[in-house]
Amino acid sequence: MTAAITPRERRRTSGFRAGPQPEGRPSLWRRIADASLPYQLLTFAVFAAAWELYAREWGGLLIPTFIETVEATAELLGSAELWQAMYVSNQALVLGFGIAVVVGVPSGIVLGRFRTLERFADVYLNILLVTPMAAIIPLLVMSVGFGLTSRVILVTIFSIVMVVVNSRAGVRQVDPSLIEMARSFGASERQIWSRILLPGALPAIMTGIRLGVGRAVTGMVLVELLMVSTAMGGLILEYRGLFKAPLLYGTIVIILAEALLLISVARWCERRLTRWAQTTTARSA
Amino acid sequence: MVRTQTDPLGSDDYRKERLMIEIRGLSKSFVGQDGGRVEALRDVDLDVGENEFLTVLGPSGCGKTTLLKAIAGLIPWQDGDILIDGTPVRGPGADRSMVFQNFALLPWATVLDNVAFGLRMRGVGRAEREERARSLIAMVGLSGFETKRPGELSGGMQQRVGIARALAVRPRVLLMDEPFGAVDEQTRRLLQEELLAIWEEHRLTVVFITHSMEEAVLLGDRVVLMSARPGRIAEIVPVPLQRPRSSDVSALERSGKYVEITAYLWDRLRDMHEEHRPATVAR
Numbered sequence: 001m002t003a004a005i006t007p008r009e010r011r012r013t014s015g016f017r018a019g020p021q022p023e024g025r026p027s028l029w030r031r032i033a034d035a036s037l038p039y040q041l042l043t044f045a046v047f048a049a050a051w052e053l054y055a056r057e058w059g060g061l062l063i064p065t066f067i068e069t070v071e072a073t074a075e076l077l078g079s080a081e082l083w084q085a086m087y088v089s090n091q092a093l094v095l096g097f098g099i100a101v102v103v104g105v106p107s108g109i110v111l112g113r114f115r116t117l118e119r120f121a122d123v124y125l126n127i128l129l130v131t132p133m134a135a136i137i138p139l140l141v142m143s144v145g146f147g148l149t150s151r152v153i154l155v156t157i158f159s160i161v162m163v164v165v166n167s168r169a170g171v172r173q174v175d176p177s178l179i180e181m182a183r184s185f186g187a188s189e190r191q192i193w194s195r196i197l198l199p200g201a202l203p204a205i206m207t208g209i210r211l212g213v214g215r216a217v218t219g220m221v222l223v224e225l226l227m228v229s230t231a232m233g234g235l236i237l238e239y240r241g242l243f244k245a246p247l248l249y250g251t252i253v254i255i256l257a258e259a260l261l262l263i264s265v266a267r268w269c270e271r272r273l274t275r276w277a278q279t280t281t282a283r284s285a
Numbered sequence: 286m287v288r289t290q291t292d293p294l295g296s297d298d299y300r301k302e303r304l305m306i307e308i309r310g311l312s313k314s315f316v317g318q319d320g321g322r323v324e325a326l327r328d329v330d331l332d333v334g335e336n337e338f339l340t341v342l343g344p345s346g347c348g349k350t351t352l353l354k355a356i357a358g359l360i361p362w363q364d365g366d367i368l369i370d371g372t373p374v375r376g377p378g379a380d381r382s383m384v385f386q387n388f389a390l391l392p393w394a395t396v397l398d399n400v401a402f403g404l405r406m407r408g409v410g411r412a413e414r415e416e417r418a419r420s421l422i423a424m425v426g427l428s429g430f431e432t433k434r435p436g437e438l439s440g441g442m443q444q445r446v447g448i449a450r451a452l453a454v455r456p457r458v459l460l461m462d463e464p465f466g467a468v469d470e471q472t473r474r475l476l477q478e479e480l481l482a483i484w485e486e487h488r489l490t491v492v493f494i495t496h497s498m499e500e501a502v503l504l505g506d507r508v509v510l511m512s513a514r515p516g517r518i519a520e521i522v523p524v525p526l527q528r529p530r531s532s533d534v535s536a537l538e539r540s541g542k543y544v545e546i547t548a549y550l551w552d553r554l555r556d557m558h559e560e561h562r563p564a565t566v567a568r
Contacts, residue, residue, distance in 0.1 A: 175387075175389070177385060177387055177389045178389055178391065180359060180385075180389070181383070181385060181389035182402075182406065183359060183377055184357050184358075184359055184377050184381075184382065184383045185377070185382065185402065185403040185406040185407070185454065186377050186378070186379065186403075186406050186407060187406045191406060195391075195402075195405075195406075196391070199391070199393050199394075200391075200393070202393070274393075276392050276393040276434050276436060277392070277393070
């Protein structure tokens with residue numbers, strides 16, 4: 001990129017609207033200021049300090065201080081009981097969410113592609129979206145039992161809506177002229193699915209998976225709390241019964257941490273897989 | 286490279302040459318938004334000679350895009366026939382490829398994969414399609430951009446990708462639907478010149494839809510003037526400007542013939558707009 005630049009090349013590299021900027025590495029300060037982590041840490045510190053002060057002044061039996069909670073969390077992380085509970089809970093999470101993705105993504109795509117089908121299915125999706133799950137759990141447990149099955153089903157029911165709705169939206173927002181373009185080059189229906197619809201819907205599908213993970217964790221804990229009382233939910237109930245507030249909060253912190261971790265992993269995958277969507281949206285804004 | 290025969294002077298000349306596209310009595314209507322039938326095309330007859338550059342001009346709603354999509358085999362029609370080199374059109378085919386107004390590039394794919402897309406759909410192996418795509422990318426002046434994605438390119442560059450993709454499948458007929466309608470004026474002029482240069486060197490049949498009189502005259506051997514409601518061919522205007530034209534477009538645009546034909550086309554188009562004005566008000 002030095003002496004041998006032809007006028008034509010120069011026009012392309014430095015011209016008006018001539019595409020990508022050269023990727024220089026921004027300074028360290030710039031990168032720290034641009035990252036969101038420092039701001040998150042700052043707000044968290046403020047939050048922790050406020051919690052600590054409030055609990056020390058007005059806290060009672062059920063509100064532990066921030067430091068007590070941190071200590072309890074550390075204690076829990078060292079106990080075999082917690083890891084056993086995590087293992088049991090996460091079986092339901094993995095199976096239930098796996099089913100939600102494997103069933104939800106294809107059904108979402110089919111619903112997005114074929115409008116007539118959607119007319120039939122729309123009402124059920126809405127039902128899934130608005131039903132108060134707490135009301136269903138007892139019925140579910142009564143019909144399926146207290147075992148893994150009912151927990152898996154509940155996690156699936158909780159999370160599948162997000163996956164289906166977002167996959168459907170993703171297919172719908174695929175530019176119809178891309179389908180026409182593919183057809184003009186002689187693409188078969190199968191090629192349209194694999195080369196146009198699926199990649200085009202991928203960003204929205206990944207968003208659905210990320211949102212679904214959050215709901216799946218909620219579902220996992222809820223069913224254990226309300227009915228089955230095993231594993232993580234069981235721990236929460238136990239500590240609540242014994243008024244062990246720090247441990248109760250510690251358990252919740254660990255569940256939160258797991259959910260946040262899973263969501264970050266999902267977000268990371270989303271970014272990796274769909275970089276093109278971010279460049280286009282940033283540009284068309 | 287340069288045409289050996291005399292310059293095309295009119296539709297009658299093309300009847301004597303080998304025909305690439307024959308359209309006979311094409312009619313197409315569809316149900317409009319208000320429930321009534323809209324006649325998009327009524328009884329369209331058109332011949333396009335081999336290696337002819339035909340431009341189609343008309344007010345919006347005259348069915349010019351419908352005509353192009355019918356030739357591409359993308360839409361069904363009610364009456365009439367379209368023959369490509371004697372073979373009736375029954376759907377999209379390997380002998381035709383299309384360039385779209387909004388580029389229609391895959392935003393997730395690189396320039397190389399976009400250009401190779403048509404070849405991939407036709408089952409061309411990876412090595413061959415990438416080699417062919419690379420040479421087409423070089424032809425439209427995008428070497429060095431193979432790994433970029435469309436979002437990183439300007440509109441003009443995106444349409445170069447669209448043209449390269451259409452040419453990569455080595456079509457006999459290139460169908461262009463207002464390809465330069467979505468780029469800025471300066472880029473459009475550059476693209477017009479480059480398209481002329483590519484066509485002068487490689488010779489293929491082109492049907493080019495446009496709403497610009499200047500563009501229609503600059504590029505076309507003949508200009509098909511269409512009128513709206515129902516869409517039909519109002520007139521076919523020959524463009525007796527000499528070829529090759531890409532070398533000195535500016536001189537061409539100052540020539541008397543160019544100005545005359547452009548002015549004539551505008552007169553006709555304005556009449557069409559006036560014809561429809563009272564009718565629309567009366568409704």
